[in-house]
Amino acid sequence: MTRVLITGGAGFIGSNLVQALHAKGYDITVLDSLSPQIHGEDPMASPLVQSLDGKARLVHASVMDKDVMAEELAKTDIVVHYAAETGTGQSMYQVHNYCDVNIGGTSLMLDLLGAIEHSVKRMVVASSRSIYGEGRYTDAAGNDVYPGARVEADMLAGKFDPLDPATGQPYTLQATDEGSKIHPSSVYGITKQVQEQLVMTVCPTLGIEPVALRYQNVYGPGQSLSNPYTGILSIFSNLIMQGKSINVFEDGLESRDFVFIDDVVAATMLAIEHENAPGFAYNVGSGVATTVLEVVDALIAAYGRPTESKVSGQFRLGDIRHNYADLSLISGRLGFQPSVDFAEGIRQFAAWAGTQGPRASAYERSLEEMKERGLMKGAAE
Template sequence: MKHILITGGAGFIGSNLALKLISKGYEITVLDSLSEQIHGKDPEESSPLYNSIKDKVKLIKGDVTNIGDWKKAIAGQDAIVHFAAETGTGQSMYEVNKYVSVNIQGTALMLDLLVNMSNGVKKVIIASSRSIYGEGKYFSKELGHVYPEHRDGADMDQKDFEVKYPDSSPLELVATDEESKIHPSSVYGITKQNQEQMVMTVCPTVGISPVAFRYQNVYGPGQSLSNPYTGILSIFSTQIKNGNGINIFEDGKESRDFVYIDDVVDATILGLEKEEANGEVFNVGTGVATDVVTVANTLIQNYGIETPLTITGNYRLGDIRHNYADLSKIRAKLGFEPKVDFKEGIRCFTEWVNTQEIKEDHYEKSIAEMKKKGMYR
């Protein structure tokens, strides 16, 4: 396989993947709408992500909800890496139609063409997400491994943010493996589950090998610093750089698995190049849970900027409490091992941020939108 289509290839993960594949001799086509939310205004002039791949890829500026753009993009391709999607847990809860249209309908158009149009595609990699799990996997002394449902708003109103399970004592968090229960708690998570299942179901019927990667929280140099809807490291960094305080949801003990961009690119290329990946679903993370207060304090320390930190007790509907990846499968089948730990990754990320123009902080505007819709309490 030499000709690779990356949808959303001007985005954070897509552009980094494109550059690494080009260095390995692949010819890359990118289908991307250059969304203002990610790339800012006048993206073809001012977007660092777009400019990093400009003149190095064949760019089709288009939309995955447009069948004509898909037809142009698929022609002559050997494989597709499908990253194009609306992202953002909170935003998905009140922009439901947009998320369903882009994420689900866009993927449906791709699959419809792969089934019904003559093409040379041999493999499709779909960017899934840890969000499809909803709450992660836990151990109960009384019941063994359990998968708690969404937390109760009445409990969280009383500042009780821990997950619970019927007839169990307090739960112990454990790593979430690929066989864990799928029960997303946001519209975004539902759309990623749907994307994954459609690709894994339809592609084999026409002799195309599918691979799904359930990415954890991806971060690193190059990610958007102006998008207030997703990317906690970027959001906090923009607040710090603007001299604004950081308001942390819940009690600050909620945790995520933060995985560095280079490791995500390496895992994705393993999926593209290795036959062992065909037909499989893999977690991509570090296997380490880091709580939000630690994230904020680490950023403040690295920037050396005194920043007030407030734990608000507020919460967003659709957010989960904890989730971190079990990497046993991807280690065994693909030989993947994350190389960049959180401390080193944050150092590289903050050094890059220090070279960037300070972006306007739109975070409070995004919170106001959620409050208005009843999604932030």
């Protein structure tokens, strides 16, 4: 059997990938630090961890553990590298930790692969849409533009869209393709960019086929409802189930590309198995931009609970305005097409979350931490 090592494989995406790999007969090892932020104080009781039982061998260790990593790499054929700290906002005030784990762990793994005997043939690295920073836009003349970080003074004045200085009007949003400018606006994005570049640069020198997957905003049944850095679907779901008001940042028209977990697993299986996959970085998304206000409306409808929402004008430094994926490359080379639209995905997610929550979350505390560090701005709630 083909042996697969999934670093960070007890997380949301990794544990779902395990199910697909197991169904196809792979020999799977999951190496994971079992972070309390993701799995709680008793990680072995985590549903994500329990879902691995009978399907994968679990190694409780960090990617920074040189001896353990060397031992596991020596007996694998394919590496799927998910291990990383993942909170965009948190990364802005835990800079050393994010660089240490995300960049240091990846570089250690590559050093080991150059030093030990192994049979690794392919490595799939989880990259991120965050490496793009703002997505692709066009100006009034139809030229591609890639705006930098938004100006705090503009945002305090309620001007949240990147503006064309020639007209004073917002640029026109376009789908972001893999040839778009790489200019991350958060420490997390910087570390994912470096992770991707390390793998894509070093692996070929070691005779290993590299593949990078630039995941958009992944969601679905099973994702953490308690981790405040998981994303707005979990955050808003907890608030709705508790009967609390939802604080909508900016003007609510900021958008993201939400991609359902089943589609992410399907794309990852193609990266593992398809002969055309190696040597490229691929966007993995739905190819659709969905605004935060659309998310709020969809969740309230799905739970069937009247919920107050307030557009507060608050914003976080380092956040982007828009980004959604152009899927032409992964569609053309690997035949990937997303199969679950946002309406169906939200229906499945809310049906599951309604049986699980609400859950205690450190969301409010995470906002306080950002305020204390001057990263949360704008009008009071």
